[in-house]
Every structure is written in structure tokens, then in C-alpha cells.
Amino acid sequence: MPKLFPVQEIGSLAKPKWRTKGLRQQLSSQDLSEAEEWATKLGIQDFHDRAKSIFKTGDDKMRVKAILELSTLYGLRLFEIAGVDNEGVGGEQQRVEMYEHVIKAVQGMNLLGHVHSFDNKYFNKGVAESKISRKHPIYVPEFLDVKKYAHRDVKVPITGPYTLVDWSFSGYYIQKQHASSPKTRRIEAKREFLLDIVEQVIRPEIRDLVDAGASWIQIDEPAVTTHPEPQEMELFVEAWNETVKGFNCKFSDHTCYPSEIGYKVLSEYAPKLDKCDQLALEFANRDTSRLGVDKDSREGYGDLKHFVDAGFSGEFGLGVAHVHDFTGNVSSGAGKSVGRDFIESPELVRDRLLFATRIVGDPAKIWANPDCGLRTRTWDVAFAKLANVTHGAELARETYQ
Amino acid sequence: MSPEIQLAGIHPRSERLIELTRSYERAKASWSQVEVQLGQETREVIKLQDSLGFKHFSDGSLDWQDQLRPVTRSLKGVESGTRYSRWFDTNTFYQKPIIVGKISAGDIDPKNFLRAELLTEKRGRKVTLPGPYTFSQLSENKHYKNYADLLFDIAIAELEIIRRLKNEGVTLFQLSEPCLVYQPYRESFRDHSEVEQALGAIRSLVREKPGDFLVQTYFGDAAPLLPDLLDLPVFGVGIDLFETDVSSLSEQEKTSKALVLGVVDSRESFVENPNWIAATARKFSEKVDARDLVFASNSDLKFVPQGIANQKLEALSKASELFEESR
Numbered sequence: 229m230p231k232l233f234p235v236q237e238i239g240s241l242a243k244p245k246w247r248t249k250g251l252r253q254q255l256s257s258q259d260l261s262e263a264e265e266w267a268t269k270l271g272i273q274d275f276h277d278r279a280k281s282i283f284k285t286g287d288d289k290m291r292v293k294a295i296l297e298l299s300t301l302y303g304l305r306l307f308e309i310a311g312v313d314n315e316g317v318g319g320e321q322q323r324v325e326m327y328e329h330v331i332k333a334v335q336g337m338n339l340l341g342h343v344h345s346f347d348n349k350y351f352n353k354g355v356a357e358s359k360i361s362r363k364h365p366i367y368v369p370e371f372l373d374v375k376k377y378a379h380r381d382v383k384v385p386i387t388g389p390y391t392l393v394d395w396s397f398s399g400y401y402i403q404k405q406h407a408s409s410p411k412t413r414r415i416e417a418k419r420e421f422l423l424d425i426v427e428q429v430i431r432p433e434i435r436d437l438v439d440a441g442a443s444w445i446q447i448d449e450p451a452v453t454t455h456p457e458p459q460e461m462e463l464f465v466e467a468w469n470e471t472v473k474g475f476n477c478k479f480s481d482h483t484c485y486p487s488e489i490g491y492k493v494l495s496e497y498a499p500k501l502d503k504c505d506q507l508a509l510e511f512a513n514r515d516t517s518r519l520g521v522d523k524d525s526r527e528g529y530g531d532l533k534h535f536v537d538a539g540f541s542g543e544f545g546l547g548v549a550h551v552h553d554f555t556g557n558v559s560s561g562a563g564k565s566v567g568r569d570f571i572e573s574p575e576l577v578r579d580r581l582l583f584a585t586r587i588v589g590d591p592a593k594i595w596a597n598p599d600c601g602l603r604t605r606t607w608d609v610a611f612a613k614l615a616n617v618t619h620g621a622e623l624a625r626e627t628y629q
Numbered sequence: 630m631s632p633e634i635q636l637a638g639i640h641p642r643s644e645r646l647i648e649l650t651r652s653y654e655r656a657k658a659s660w661s662q663v664e665v666q667l668g669q670e671t672r673e674v675i676k677l678q679d680s681l682g683f684k685h686f687s688d689g690s691l692d693w694q695d696q697l698r699p700v701t702r703s704l705k706g707v708e709s710g711t712r713y714s715r716w717f718d719t720n721t722f723y724q725k726p727i728i729v730g731k732i733s734a735g736d737i738d739p740k741n742f743l744r745a746e747l748l749t750e751k752r753g754r755k756v757t758l759p760g761p762y763t764f765s766q767l768s769e770n771k772h773y774k775n776y777a778d779l780l781f782d783i784a785i786a787e788l789e790i791i792r793r794l795k796n797e798g799v800t801l802f803q804l805s806e807p808c809l810v811y812q813p814y815r816e817s818f819r820d821h822s823e824v825e826q827a828l829g830a831i832r833s834l835v836r837e838k839p840g841d842f843l844v845q846t847y848f849g850d851a852a853p854l855l856p857d858l859l860d861l862p863v864f865g866v867g868i869d870l871f872e873t874d875v876s877s878l879s880e881q882e883k884t885s886k887a888l889v890l891g892v893v894d895s896r897e898s899f900v901e902n903p904n905w906i907a908a909t910a911r912k913f914s915e916k917v918d919a920r921d922l923v924f925a926s927n928s929d930l931k932f933v934p935q936g937i938a939n940q941k942l943e944a945l946s947k948a949s950e951l952f953e954e955s956r
Binding site: 344 | 898
């Protein structure tokens with residue numbers, strides 16, 4: 229019998245200061261003191277040798293490569309020690325962030341500047357200035373480092389084509405449209421831009437990843453639920469099916485922070501997604517912070533039923549840990565609120581998993597994960613959250629043993 | 630007289646301010662440093678409006694973290710901070726207001742709404758607020774059994790906010806009501822009885838001085854609703870020309886209201902040509918004979934980088950002159 233409630237990460241971890249600074253300039257031994265502290269916690273035995281080589285090299289490219297490799301190793305070990313079963317790519321340490329990292333590798337696109345996302349978070353938004361193509365591999369160098377160091381299964385998260393297009397300005401693609409209605413021009417531009425991203429950028433990347441040994445690719449598509457109109461959803465399905473066509477690999481979708489009806493709409497189209505073995509979804513964000521397996525206590529997980537009712541038969545990656553700032557009340561036993569963080573207790577994680585199992589019907593179809601990548605939390609907080617997710621999954625597992 | 634130009638919500642922050650707020654998050658900059666920069670940039674946004682001939686000045690709302698938050702934080706019966714939701718179909722988020730008790734005005738600090746001290750008294754002052762219908766639609770209601778009660782309580786509480794802001798010299802309020810025309814978060818689009826309720830709540834909110842209000846719709850087609858909107862006792866009504874099917878408007882509609890034309894797209898980086906803006910406005914005015922036209926972006930310009938937002942405002946200003954020359 230496979231392990232019930234395996235734990236996975238979803239994507240990003242915060243970038244340590246030494247990693248960020250080290251990409252721009254030479255590091256001092258003081259800069260690496262934080263890394264040294266974590267090296268002990270994470271059991272990085274050759275830290276001092278690696279640090280020496282980082283200090284010694286006068287070649288910027290070599291230093292950057294060594295720092296990216298080291299931070300990837302740290303991320304992988306953090307996940308392992310927290311008990312995560314699938315350790316992804318070590319917290320996406322080699323990426324700027326999910327959008328910009330890809331856009332920088334696309335010929336024909338230009339980053340215009342930052343726009344507001346939420347609170348004091350922003351993203352650098354790109355525009356298509358001509359027909360697009362892939363300049364160079366996007367995720368493959370990171371995957372090769374991950375392969376060297378990962379002790380457990382690996383999933384490669386990539387940003388999906390629909391989201392890349394939706395978060396970009398259409399520029400070239402909209403200006404070449406001739407329809408008289410601005411709305412029609414926008415829709416036609418989006419389709420052409422999207423299919424070009426799939427064919428010219430994403431499929432070549434997946435081909436390279438699969439050739440390099442990737443066996444599970446998570447396609448992140450947070451933008452899909454923002455356009456619940458049938459025309460847009462059909463476009464998403466068309467792009468997804470075109471993306472995965474012909475590859476021998478496990479694929480999963482990660483979609484988070486939908487509008488109120490976003491998951492209901494996604495659930496109607498999820499069964500049409502070819503080779504989609506798992507949906508990793510965000511629920512903790514909308515759930516209560518009290519224990520219980522009743523419907524009221526677990527109000528955040530109600531949308532799961534839409535997917536079951538619609539006939540999606542794959543696995544679910546269940547968001548059981550919140551990844552953003554939290555300022556609400558926490559009931560006894562459900563965890564603790566520390567500053568802007570909420571550390572869910574193992575018991576709360578357990579209750580979320582058990583409630584979801586009632587809806588899905590089969591515990592073997594449920595993975596435990598944070599709602600999304602943990603990049604907005606410190607490593608201490610990310611570790612505490614993941615350790616409790618792992619422990620909570622163990623408690624849920626005990627129920628079935 | 631050439632059409633007035635107005636800001637229609639939150640203006641984008643500069644790269645400098647963005648970097649500073651990020652540093653603040655990482656505890657590498659103090660809040661007072663952020664405030665100094667916020668003040669400087671607010672002055673720059675005001676100066677830009679001055680140079681482009683604006684009649685009503687906004688402060689750009691550069692410190693607003695989302696379109697609802699200052700209102701959310703001013704109300705009793707509303708909690709927030711635990712849940713983020715997507716702002717329509719954009720890649721931006723807002724803290725979702727959770728309605729947990731009867732809504733009423735709480736502690737209203739005008740400083741959370743505008744930097745009055747930086748705005749000249751020689752020009753009108755404009756503030757953009759979420760309309761009561763949109764605020765209610767984008768909240769999670771855990772208290773009210775009757776939706777109309779929720780809607781009207783929000784309107785009553787917002788009226789208190791508006792009274793306080795009038796004391797700060799605000800002369801024009803934009804009530805943003807995108808939910809009247811776009812509801813991607815709902816399974817079924819609102820019916821006409823809901824529209825009646827929404828318009829009723831707006832009427833109750835503007836009753837003390839209707840001439841101080843604009844009702845702005847965006848992200849959806851306002852054409853089917855335009856006759857109802859034009860019946861509102863307000864100074865003007867705004868529509869998104871990138872979504873509104875102008876061809877479906879009945880010929881030669883005449884109105885004593887001002888029409889705010891959302892004629893530059895806040896969701897696209899391409900800066901509209903002033904000739905195209907003027908021609909589009911002319912085509913519109915052949916369909917609708919409005920007392921006044923106002924040129925604006927279709928919604929908050931915060932969805933584009935600041936440099937592009939400023940260019941779009943300059944394009945509006947130029948288009949306003951071209952429009953006037955051709956009249």
C-alpha cells in the first residue's frame with residue numbers, strides 16, 4: 229500500500245540574504261554566517277569547503293553558479309529534514325520568481341517595470357514586442373543541480389503558458405489584430421500569443437527537462453481561474469493539452485487564490501485536462517483556524533466537492549498551511565500566531581486532511597502541502613510549518629492504520 | 630471647453646518607492662523613510678496633474694494597499710487580514726473584508742484616504758472609493774441574513790466617511806462600481822432587481838450632495854445598464870470603452886450628466902495614440918450627447934508601471950486638446 233498523505237512542497241522558499249547578495253557581489257565571511265548557522269541545522273557537511281571556493285574565485289560566473297548550487301542544496305535539505313516526501317527543486321532558489329525567470333529567457337519579450345501585486349509585493353511585468361521564441365533553457369540547469377543532490381522524489385514546478393500570457397502585456401500580438409472591437413482584438417491576440425508560448429517556449433523546455441530525466445512536472449496556472457468565461461477556460465484547456473501532448477511524464481496543475489467561483493469553474497474543465505494526474509489547490513487561506521472535522525470548522529475545503537462531483541479522478545494536493553500574513557484569532561490547539569505568521573498545529577493539519585478525505589473518498593488520492601510556495605515566510609517559519617504538516621500527515625495516517 | 634481629464638483610482642508606485650517598500654518589508658528601511666518617499670511621489674503625481682491641466686486633483690492613493698482597505702479599516706462589523714482574494718481578473722489581490730457584525734462607521738482617519746496637506750486648495754479634490762454594491766460583493770458576509778440590509782448599512786457607513794472627507798476639502802467622489810458590470814466571481818450575473826437595490830444604495834449615499842459624485846463602472850460592458858446609470862442623481866457616470874459595446878447603445882441618447890470615458894486601458898502597456906482617443910470619443914459623442922465629457926483611464930492605473938501610466942495621462946491630455954479643436 230502506498231504511503232497515505234505524502235507531503236510535498238509547492239514551489240518557492242525565500243531566498244537567503246547571502247544567496248541574493250552573492251549574485252551581485254563578492255561575499256564576506258560575515259555574509260556567510262547565516263549560511264553557516266543553517267549548514268549545521270541542515271547537515272551540510274562540506275559547507276566550509278564550499279564557502280572557501282566561493283571566497284576564492286574571482287570569476288563572477290563561477291561564484292554565481294556555486295551560490296545557486298549551494299542555495300539549492302540548502303532548500304533540498306530543508307525540505308528533507310522537515311520530512312517532505314517530494315522535495316521539488318529545493319525552493320526554486322535558481323529563479324528570480326515564477327514569472328520574470330521565464331520572461332527573461334524569451335526572445336521578443338521585454339520587462340517593463342514592476343506593478344503592484346499585493347501589500348508590498350510586486351512583479352516585473354513583461355510585454356511581447358515581437359514574435360516570441362525561447363532564448364535558452366529555463367529550468368534545466370536548476371534541474372541538473374537538483375538531480376545531483378536530491379535524496380527523494382523530485383517534481384519540477386514550471387509556470388504555465390496561460391499564466392505567462394495573462395500576466396503579460398500583449399503588445400505585438402494586440403497591435404497586429406484588425407477587428408474593430410477592442411474586446412475582440414484582445415481575445416484574438418491572447419490566443420495567438422498563448423499558442424506561440426506553448427510551441428516556442430514551454431514545449432521545448434519540457435522536452436529538455438524530460439530528456440534530462442524529469443518525471444513529474446507541476447504546471448503552475450494561478451491565472452486560469454481569474455477568467456471563468458467559457459471562452460477563456462476552453463483556451464486554457466487547449467493550451468494545456470497542446471503543452472503536454474506526446475510527453476511521457478507525470479503532470480500536475482497548481483492553481484491558487486481563485487475568485488469565489490474560480491474552483492467551481494476549474495472543476496468543470498479539470499476532467500478535460502489531458503494527463504493531469506494531480507491538482508494542487510489552496511484551501512488553508514480560506515479555512516478557519518480552529519480544530520474540527522465538521523463542515524463549519526473546515527469551511528475552506530468545501531470547493532473540493534466540485535472537483536469530485538465533476539468527475540476529476542486524479543490526486544489532490546491539499547493546501548493545509550497558509551503562506552501569507554495572518555492577523556486573525558487562533559483557537560486552542562489549532563496552532564500559534566507569531567507576529568505576522570500562523571504556525572498550524574499538527575492537529576489542525578490532521579483535521580484538514582481527514583475532512584478532505586471524507587469528500588474525496590480515498591485517502592490515497594490526497595497529498596499534504598502548503599497552499600502555495602513559502603517564499604513570503606522566513607526559513608524558520610517555513611521549516612516550522614512544513615514540520616507540522618509532516619507531523620499532521622502522520623497523525624492523519626494513524627487514523628487509517 | 631476641452632474635456633476634463635481625471636485620475637480614476639490608484640496610481641502606480643515608482644521603482645524607487647517599490648524598492649523602498651520592499652526594503653521596509655525586509656527591515657532594511659524604516660517606515661519614516663517610506664513616508665518621505667511617499668510624500669515626494671505624491672507631490673510629483675499632483676504636479677503632473679497640474680501640468681496636464683487637471684481640474685480635480687487626486688493624491689494618487691500611492692499608499693493604498695488595495696482598493697478596499699481604507700474603507701474596510703474604517704468600518705465596525707468588518708474584519709480583514711486573514712484572507713486575500715484576487716482583484717477581478719488581474720494579478721493583484723485585496724484583503725477580503727469579512728462581515729462579522731452589523732456595519733457602522735468606526736474610527737475614520739482621513740489620513741488613510743488622502744494626503745490633504747499636499748493638495749492645493751485652488752483646485753477641486755477627488756477621492757476614489759469603492760461603491761457600496763462593489764464593497765458588499767467583494768466581501769464575505771457572515772452576519773446579514775438580508776442582503777439589502779448589508780448593502781444599505783455599507784452605504785450609511787460610507788456616508789460618514791464621505792462627510793469626514795468633505796471636511797478635508799474633497800469636492801468630487803468617484804464611487805467605483807465594477808461589480809455592476811462584471812462579476813467573474815459569481816455563477817450567475819446579477820439580475821435587474823439586484824441592480825435596483827444597488828442603485829438604491831448609491832442614491833442613499835449621494836443624497837446630501839449628488840453633484841459631488843461620479844459612479845464609475847469598469848472591466849465590463851456598461852451599455853445595457855447605461856440608461857439606469859444615467860438616471861442616478863449624480864454629476865457623472867463612467868464607462869470602460871474597452872469593454873462596453875458602444876454600437877449597442879440606442880441612437881442619440883441625450884443626458885444632462887457628465888460621461889467619464891475610460892478611454893485608455895489600464896491593463897495594457899501600449900500607450901494609446903491621442904488621435905485614436907479623440908476619434909473614439911468623437912464616435913461616442915455621436916451616439917450619446919452628454920453635457921460634459923471627462924477623459925480617464927478605464928480603471929486604476931496601478932496595473933501598469935508608473936512610466937507608462939504617466940504617458941497614458943499625457944496622451945489623454947493631448948487627446949482632450951485634439952477633441953476640442955475638432956469640435
